Amino acid sequence: MSGTMKTTERIVAPGGPGRGGPFGGGMVAQKSLAFGPSAKRLFRRMAPQRLRIIGLLVLGVASVAFMVVAPKILGHATDLIFNGVLGHRIGDAGTTKEQAIEGLRATGDDKMADMLSGMDVIPGVGVDFGAxxxxxxxxxxxxxxxxxxxxxxxxLVNDLVQKTVSELRDEVEDKLHRLPLSYFDKQPRGELLSRVTNDIDNVAQSLQQTLSxxxxxxLTVVGVLAMMLWISPLLALIALVTIPLTLVISKQVMGRSQGLFVDQWRRTGTLNAHxxxxxxxxxxxxxxxxxxEVERTFAEQNEGLYQASYGAQFVSGLIMPMMMFVGNLQYVAIAVVGGLRVASGSMSLGDVQAFIQYSRQFTQPLTQVASMANLLQSGVASAERVFxxxxxxxxxxxxxGEGGAVLSRGAxxxxxxxxxxxxxxxxxxxxSLEVAPGQTVxxxxxxxxxxxxxxxxxxRFYELNGxxxxxDGVDIATMPRPVLRDRIGMVLQDTWLFEGTIRENIAYGRPSASEAEILEAAQATFVDRFVHSLPDGYDTVLTGETGGISAGERQLIxxxxxxxxxxxxxILDEATSSVDTRTELLLQHAMAALRSDRTSFVIAHRLSTIRDADLILVMEAGQIVEQGTHSSLLSADGAYAALYRSQFEAPVEEAV
Structure with a gap:
């Protein structure tokens, strides 16, 4: 629950009550965006890293160029070995290639003759191991x-991704400070934390593993295709026939799995909220x-997350085996046609070997892209939630500007x-209401x-409808929020202390305060009374929900x-509700002295704590139904008097 909003004053989150944890946290509605626009938006965030992107492209082209040229060179080595072996077997030194071919035809070995005609063979010369x-x-x-x-x-990819994600985190952090309080009222805290942590981490991991x-x-597809066309346009055509089939498979599977991944991360946020x-x-x-009930709700949501995750991973995982099957069909076709062309003398064995490697290199990146689909879709689904x-x-x-004035009087x-x-x-x-400077309301x-x-x-946690x-006579809508809130102090019923020393927590709203000023504030609010009983005094570190001190002592801080x-x-919103009666009386004296030069708004359920207030407002259904001092309101015998009697007179009557 928001610390600045009562339960009964909150709006029920979309999805209705009871769909989150046992205390009624709502499930956030989700709408799956298209994969393409979200992916484009994610990659556009890398635009500021232009130099790194250019360097990445240059290195990528160089790396692929080296990998693509290697099979052709290896094919040349194969040709040197194969030609040397055949040259040693088909004739003696001094015999020309043409003479060896005529001799083979004369013996009826036309297939060997055809194959030899397409090879660079020197009869009688063996393998040139030096070459x-x-x-x-x-x-x-x-x-x-x-x-x-x-x-x-x-x-370079690691540097590019981490800088991009770091900037995304900075933008999200800045966005959280610019969102209105009403946004947080409608969002389960766990769901919001899941977007800020889990989803951003998943985006980073997905980009890290897929971008490079x-x-x-x-680049490999482009380079390998060029080499295949150079070696044999016919075999290249056979390899290209499988591309439409792989594209159809990828599109069908990715379209199905994208929605499942969005559902997976939505359910992750819901489970985190619970x-x-x-x-x-x-x-x-x-x-x-x-x-x-809590365990049953957890089991149901965990089972839902399991089903969504299983479905997303299973469907996206179908791409890899299906692509491998298509690749194997391509491999068989190339091997058969390539073998026939070697036998006919239209291709060398080294070129066929190189082409088979290229066919593997051609299908491998397509298979890799398909296998990366689940990671990429998961990352884009998380990016959608962050967006x-x-x-x-x-x-x-x-x-x-500065709003024309700085709050100093408190009217x-x-x-x-x-x-x-x-x-x-x-x-x-x-x-409508008027409060004079220095009044306690x-x-x-x-x-x-x-x-x-x-x-x-x-x-200005919320904006007015009218x-x-x-x-001090200045419309707060014309004042920047930091200027407005700089001169307003607020103590809530729910205490909030960060992990740090007691001294740091006291000075949180005024970091430049001196040690003497901190001690003066602590003594005025009776913090000094219990601090000295702690082992480290004002240097005691508060951790977790308690930090070794009571709820009342936390409220005093x-x-x-x-x-x-x-x-x-x-502004004191039930500020003394967590302290004991004796401490409350001490605080009343301290606050009376401190209120002498400032306007105070005190929200209280215990009417005994506001008897000395200059003005008491009685509210019902958003309206001020009565206002006046404690004595005048009791004399009026209205709503305030009824509240007062319900607290002080009813127990006596029941006892009688």
Whole structure:
């Protein structure tokens, strides 16, 4: 639950209640985007890294060029060996090739004669091992060069991907600070965390594993195709016949698996939201005996994630074996036709060997691209979820300048204010109010009356539907939010302390505060009273939910933090609800002194804590139904008096 919004004042998340954890977290609606536009948008994010991309292309071309030329050179080595073996067998030294062919035809061996006619054979001369060795050294050098350029390409891809993802994380972080509070009200925390962490990590992993290989595969297809056309257009045509079949297979499988991957990551976010919610309220789950329900919900969502993940991986995994089957058919066709052409003398054995290698190199990148489809689709599906976050509407634009004034006196005015979280459910309508500087205003009323909403509007956590709010005569809509909030201190019912020392937590709202000022704030709010009982005093590190101190002591630290910031306007939302009676009395004295120079809004359910307030507002259904001092409201015998009697007189009557 948001710390700045009451449960009854929240909007139910899309999907309705009860579809998240046991406390009603909603499931976020998802809409699968098209693979193409999302992939293009993801790759466009790499545009600022132009120099790295150019270097990646150059290294990719060089690496592929080395790999493509190697089979042709190896084919030449094969020809040297095969020609030497045949030359040694078909004649004596001094016999010409033509004479050897005529001799074979004379003996009726026309097939050998035809094959010999297409070969560079010198009768009577054996294998030139020197030439073979030199050729193999050249091949070795080519493969070493290919490996080095490939390694450099991998290093550059890693640098490119990590910088791109780092910028994406920065953009997401900046976006989170620009989103309105209403966005977080509608998002389960675990779902949001899943987008910010799991999905971005998956994008990085997918790009890391596919980008370099995808580039290399595409360049390899182009380079190998060129070599195949050079060696034998007929065999190249046989290899090309299989391409439409592979494209049809890939398109059908990818179209099916893309939706499954989006569903997989949506379910991952939903499961994360359930886990985060249930473990945050682990104590409540046990107290109310909801463990079986929590486990059942987890099992259902986990099973749903299993089915989605299994389906996505199984369907995308079909590409690899199907592509390998097509590649094997191609291999058989090339081997048969190539063997016939060698027998006819229209091709050399080395060229057939090189072509068979090229056919493998031609189908291998297509198979690799197919095998990368599941990774790429998974990454794009995660990118879609991140883009949905980035595309969410920002807070309304900040006004230019400084708003014409800096809050210093604390005069607050509400003029015909209207606001609702849901347009179909009005909450506050036509509210008007004037608060003088230095006044303490208490806001009371039943749960859901709009008390917390009223102070949230002052902080511009939400924008008004109508009317305006002024501080020191200045419309807050004309003031930049940082300027407005710089002079407002707020203490919530739910304490929030970060992992750090007590001293750092007190100084959170004013990091430049001196040690003497920190101690003064701690003493004024009675933090100093219990700090000295801790082993490390003000250097005690707070961790987790407790950090070794009680809930009341944590609340005292948050109050000290607000006091140290020295705000002109102080907002206390049930700030003393977690402290004991004696500490509450001490805090009342401390706050009375601190409120002397500032305006204070106090939201309270315990009416005994606001008897001395200058003005008490009684709210019901978003409207101020009564206002006045404690004594005047009791005399009026209205809504406030009824609330007061329900707290103090009813127990006495029941006892009697």
């Amino acid at each position: 073979v060795g030199l050729t193999l050294l050249v091949v070795l050098g080519v493969y070493v060069a290919a490996a080095l350029t490939g390694w450099m390409q991998g290093w 290989q995808l580039l290399t595969s595409l 886990i985060e919610e249930t473990f945050s309220g682990h104590a409540l789950v046990r107290v109310y005996g909801r463990r079986p 949905e976050l980035l595309d969410a509407p920002d807070e309304s634009a900040e006004p230019s 607050v005015g509400f003029e015909d204010v209207s606001f609702s979280y849901d347009p179909s459910r009005p909450l506050i309508e036509g509210l 208490a806001i009371v009323g039943p749960t859901g009356a709009g008390k917390t909403t009223l102070v949230n509007l002052i902080l 009317g305006w709010i002024t501080l 948050t109050i000290a933090r607000a006091f140290l910031s020295d705000p002109a306007l102080l």
